[in-house]
Amino acid sequence: MRSPLPKALMPLCGKPMLWHVLRKALSLKAKKTVVVAGFRADLVKRLVGRSAEVIRQKRLLGSGHAVSAAYGALKGFKGRVLVLYCDTPLVSRRSMETLLGRHTNGSGVTLLSARLEDPAGYGRIRRSGTGAVEGIVEEKDASEAQRGLNEVNVGAYVFDSQKLFAALKSVSLNPLKKEYYLTDAVGILAREGLAEAVPAPGGAEESLGVNTRLDLAKLGMRMQDEVLKEFSEQGVVIRDPRTTVIDAGVRIGEGTVVQPSTVIEEDSVIGKGCVIGPFARIRGASRIGDRSVIGNFVEVVRSVIGPDTIIKHLSYIGDARIGRGVNIGAGTITANFDGKTKHVTVIKDKASLGSGTVLIAPVTVGRGAKTGAGAVVPKRQNIPDGGVVAGVPAKVLKKARDKRRGGRE
Template sequence: MAKRYAVILAAGQGTRMKSKLYKVLHPVAGRPMLQHVIGQLNAIQPNEMVTIVGHGADDVAEYIDDNSRLVLQEEQLGTGHAVLQAEDLLKDKNGTTIVVCGDTPLITSETYRMLFDYHENVGAKATVLTARAPNPAGYGRVIRDERNEVERIVEEKDADDHERSVDEINTGTYCFDNKVLFDALQHVSNDNAQGEYYLPDVIEILQNRGETVGAYQTSDFEETLGINDRKALAHAETVMKRRINDTHMRNGVTLIDPDNTYIGPDVVMEPDVLIHPGCIITGKAVIQSDAEIGPHTEIHNCSVGQAALIRQSVAKDSYIGDRVQAGPYAHIRPETSVGSEAKVGNFVEVKKSSLGDKSKVPHLSYIGDADIGSRVNIGCGTITVNYDGNNKHVTAIEDDAFVGCNSNLIAPVTVGKGSYIAAGSTITDHVPEDSLSIARARQTNKEGYVSRIKNQKKD
């Protein structure tokens, strides 16, 4: 098989986005659109990939993996000029080069593969990826001759009325014979309305030389959508969300309301997971079988165990074990580990803590910087007081301990194995195992006090 190369055009400023964020870094399903393009190209394993950048090059470089080389287009003079920036890296190599736009995040690796295969099978020197557009306004038109072969591609600004009526559009994705591409680029002129060097002009140059020019038409116009403004970005988000959700449902996940369920592209879910409406699951989250999530739960970069139940809660960068119950309205913050069959109840916040198997924090508590053993019960209103104004300190609660309601555990402090903390206590010293610790003021009743105060006010 011939060697294959890829050139990604990502140098445009994207003024229609009206944003300080570089155009190709706008996210679709939580991932910059350029990363979608690179990821799909990586799936077909090109021998070499080059990304052409301009505005915001330093920011873009952070999102380009080692599989792509970065080339700067200092002055943006059109798509033909952009591809020419890769000349020093590619011009002398034999093979096929695909040219794609960095703002087309919906094109799949399968479409790229079929375009490559079609181009090479027909022996073309250039092949255009085309689509039928319901509303072709803004796109370059593919003009065919009486034999239904590509005659030329005309930009809308340079098209006449007849050409504008054509609904077959140029998606901006091409395959070229690599050496032929860089030779033809030397002959592209900027004699047009914009004074730019258009990559589609290579098609006409090759046709004038008698070379074979092909057109591979994809059946899915939405896949070829280019993102030029916020409206198109929102539409791409909808398409990507539907694509991701459909994949999970085909793999055995139940989404009760897929139109109102948001799942990131890197999320892994096993069969028989149940997702209620309003959930947002992003990052590298992994959710194991029989887990039930939601409604209205946000999970980011978490591992969720088998048969766990998380309702109306937020969990980030944490481990949640098998058969855990969390929520409603729990907040599991980063670096938390919740053991199997543990409970993080309503209005409980846990941060950078470990909660052992079968331990319970049922409601209205803050657990921060704590190491909690197994089978521990934390009463309502308990706080691990972890911050002294300068540093964070750890609270350790050993296996089988019982902490009564409205207790303050002033870190650093250890509650020994099997110990009890009386309700309302403020614990400042270590508690030995198998002990009862009471740390509260003795109750004093002053009878008749309220009446005396009221009488003083009347006088």
């Protein structure tokens, strides 16, 4: 992959590849979840946190060796063990449930299969004349006849725990790759008549894996389609799926319209009935309140925006806390970075900013306050509630102040 990151942490639709697999696995509510990590196991442990136990594979000797590394964590456990690969993140929760449901007492292994028009690169499932699973042969070890088989191993299994670790003890080092294959354990159980292959409910797409950057990009596009489909089913209007990018982990409320060429990233949350875009970008776990508008060429980062707020044109909103019913004029900038540190801008309820306003953080705009077009508000020069400022640098307008006090011109 030509990356300083382990494959498990390569980004896919805005999240590490492992995140997608682990999220589905954790939803099954297993008695225990174990992640086996090799290269940069420290980074994997940081991602996983307390959601699962991370076991370090000290020597990278293949999939069979990786599963053997989990023996200590599962010692004494008697039951079903679901084994998943981090680089096949399209395996669905439905497929996992299907495997668990099909695996009966007395079975050794139930594995997920798919039939591909072009099975190149995949391990082929060998069957007897009666259809029984005889084993899995990896492509590098396959004969020409075996390479003609089109039923492939997807890379998801349910094993009987005791039979799994007993079979792994009999697996030999592959002479070509110098690795211990988990698929050889499947072969051992198959020879005992204890293996079954189940078609993936989602079809061939679930078998797609990642070995190259191009694979990652292709998989990302397919996963993006799934994310957009899910939002559509939840009542979100996606005007142009071809140009819309929404990360996994983002949340969007019912009735929100996402206009073309919009990017929503990094666990951001959009409320109900909003309009986002076109050409908008929301990132940094920003929060957008119900019925708000984030219009064309607006970027929002690390900000919280209250309900019924309008930011329609050409604005940068960074590290801001914006209240309810605020109107942000075209070209408004929250200048949050002073060259060393990023600072917060606070804009209270019902404030109104004129076009081209620049707010130099840290600064606060009071409730119902207004800025004139092109105003530059210096840092710490807070605008009081109901205040009106204009100019460069912005100053309180006496006329507005006198009117507020009931004075005369």
